[in-house]
Amino acid sequence: xxxxxxxxxxxxxxxxxxxxxxxxxxxxxxxxxxxxxxxxxxxxxxxxxxxxxxxxxxxxxxx
Amino acid sequence: xxxxxxxxxxxxxxxxxxxxxxxxxxxxxxxxxxxxxxxxxxxxxxxxxxxxxxxxxxxxxxxxxxxxxxxxxxxxxxxxxxxxxxxxxxxxxxxxxxxxxxxxxxxxxxxxxxxxxxxxxxxxxxxxxxxxxxxxxxxxxxxxxxxxxxxxxxxxxxxxxxxxxxxxxxxxxxxxxxxxxxxxxxxxxxxxxxxxx
Numbered sequence: 001x002x003x004x005x006x007x008x009x010x011x012x013x014x015x016x017x018x019x020x021x022x023x024x025x026x027x028x029x030x031x032x033x034x035x036x037x038x039x040x041x042x043x044x045x046x047x048x049x050x051x052x053x054x055x056x057x058x059x060x061x062x063x
Numbered sequence: 064x065x066x067x068x069x070x071x072x073x074x075x076x077x078x079x080x081x082x083x084x085x086x087x088x089x090x091x092x093x094x095x096x097x098x099x100x101x102x103x104x105x106x107x108x109x110x111x112x113x114x115x116x117x118x119x120x121x122x123x124x125x126x127x128x129x130x131x132x133x134x135x136x137x138x139x140x141x142x143x144x145x146x147x148x149x150x151x152x153x154x155x156x157x158x159x160x161x162x163x164x165x166x167x168x169x170x171x172x173x174x175x176x177x178x179x180x181x182x183x184x185x186x187x188x189x190x191x192x193x194x195x196x197x198x199x200x201x202x203x204x205x206x207x208x209x210x211x212x213x214x215x216x217x218x219x220x221x222x223x224x225x226x227x228x229x230x231x232x233x234x235x236x237x238x239x240x241x242x243x244x245x246x247x248x249x250x251x252x253x254x255x256x257x258x259x260x
Contacts, residue, residue: 016131020131024198026131026132026133027131028130028131029199029201031131033201037259040200040201
């Protein structure tokens with residue numbers, strides 16, 4: 001799965017730790033999701049969507 | 064702040080402390096066989112070697128925090144695992160000493176023999192508890208993957224060794240070696256997965 005986490009984060013001037021804190025996960029998890037090494041579960045994807053205020057399909061897309 | 068702590072307190076890599084611990088055990092085994100230090104001397108040396116585990120865990124924890132893994136579940140795991148490790152050393156010391164000095168017979172031998180197993184069960188419980196307590200799904204998955212890899216390594220080694228033993232090609236290894244071997248496999252698994260990420 002592709003995602004726009006890095007871009008969305010940059011738009012808000014957040015570093016990985018800021019996003020990790022907002023999501024309640026480790027910075028390593030954010031890094032793993034951003035780099036496509038880990039696809040988040042549906043609950044976490046919903047949390048990401050809430051944090052960015054965007055629907056899931058605007059953040060994640062199929063390869 | 065975290066990085067500077069890593070530099071000052073955790074300057075040495077956890078693997079260095081783990082190697083020191085392993086070396087301590089190897090030297091203890093060698094001295095017990097060749098230098099007649101006796102069982103109590105061996106226990107003392109083994110207990111002293113296990114002190115290397117304290118800076119090892121501390122260094123690993125500081126490095127993990129510096130790398131963005133700040134999990135209270137991992138901290139609880141480390142704390143509990145250290146407590147059970149020292150419990151194991153204590154139980155082993157009590158059992159061996161009691162067996163040698165008190166000339167135990169009957170049910171007390173069973174008790175002495177099973178005593179060191181209790182903290183080992185505690186270590187296994189600690190691992191299971193970590194998987195339940197870890198709220199970070201990525202870290203949880205990584206720990207579960209490492210545990211599966213460790214189980215695979217242990218099963219492969221135990222099976223191969225069993226056949227080698229059957230054909231009298233290698234010496235017998237006591238079955239209590241299963242957990243330390245599994246723990247080594249867990250360390251290897253965590254190292255591989257951490258490098259991948």
